[in-house]
Amino acid sequence: MTINRIFCIGRNYAEHVRELGNAPDDAFVVFMKPPSCVVAADTPLRLPRGRGAVHHEAELVVRLGGGGADIAADAALAHVTHITLGLDLTLRELQNELKKKGAPWELAKAFDGAAPLGGWKPFHGQDLQALEFTLHVNGALRQHGRTRDMLFPVARQIQILSKTWALQDGDVIYTGTPAGVAALVPGDHAVLESPSIGRFEWRCV
Numbered sequence: 218m219t220i221n222r223i224f225c226i227g228r229n230y231a232e233h234v235r236e237l238g239n240a241p242d243d244a245f246v247v248f249m250k251p252p253s254c255v256v257a258a259d260t261p262l263r264l265p266r267g268r269g270a271v272h273h274e275a276e277l278v279v280r281l282g283g284g285g286a287d288i289a290a291d292a293a294l295a296h297v298t299h300i301t302l303g304l305d306l307t308l309r310e311l312q313n314e315l316k317k318k319g320a321p322w323e324l325a326k327a328f329d330g331a332a333p334l335g336g337w338k339p340f341h342g343q344d345l346q347a348l349e350f351t352l353h354v355n356g357a358l359r360q361h362g363r364t365r366d367m368l369f370p371v372a373r374q375i376q377i378l379s380k381t382w383a384l385q386d387g388d389v390i391y392t393g394t395p396a397g398v399a400a401l402v403p404g405d406h407a408v409l410e411s412p413s414i415g416r417f418e419w420r421c422v
């Protein structure tokens with residue numbers, strides 16, 4: 218399925234905002250990754266080498282079928298066609314250096330392989346703020362997300378994004394990560410799972 222643009226929402230779960238030392242009122246950061254970052258499930262996930270820790274951020278991901286500009290929050294979910302889970306991979310030490318310099322984050326967030334993405338599941342109007350998802354690494358639970366804890370629900374994210382970008386078919390949103398981010402290393406086996414979405418896995422190399 219074609220991917221047009223990948224929008225990523227940062228600082229959308231209060232506990233994760235705190236674990237990185239940010240203030241909750243710094244919420245709603247937006248950045249983008251090129252579609253070439255995507256790594257499908259069951260594909261070897263090649264991690265960057267020699268650039269510090271590569272953190273996993275487990276996230277609910279939604280795909281839009283269009284929508285245009287200035288979408289009202291109460292009309293936003295009508296534009297969601299599919300949902301899945303993904304990892305917003307982050308070179309955390311590099312990101313911290315970039316933050317200190319006030320520089321853009323692309324080097325830390327938009328490298329090749331930075332967007333592992335599960336298979337799409339058609340969206341039929343289920344409550345996106347009542348989902349749970351987990352990330353296990355080598356069998357151990359690392360992250361457990363409950364989308365009711367989002368500071369900005371998906372509909373609100375779409376509304377906000379559409380003030381800046383006329384949303385198009387194939388636009389994808391990584392909706393932010395809960396607490397528990399940590400490093401992946403070569404050899405790790407990462408499993409993203411949600412009862413209502415599916416189970417997706419990657420072997421890190």
Ligand code: ZN
Binds near residue numbers: 225226274305391393
């Ligand atoms: Zn993220």
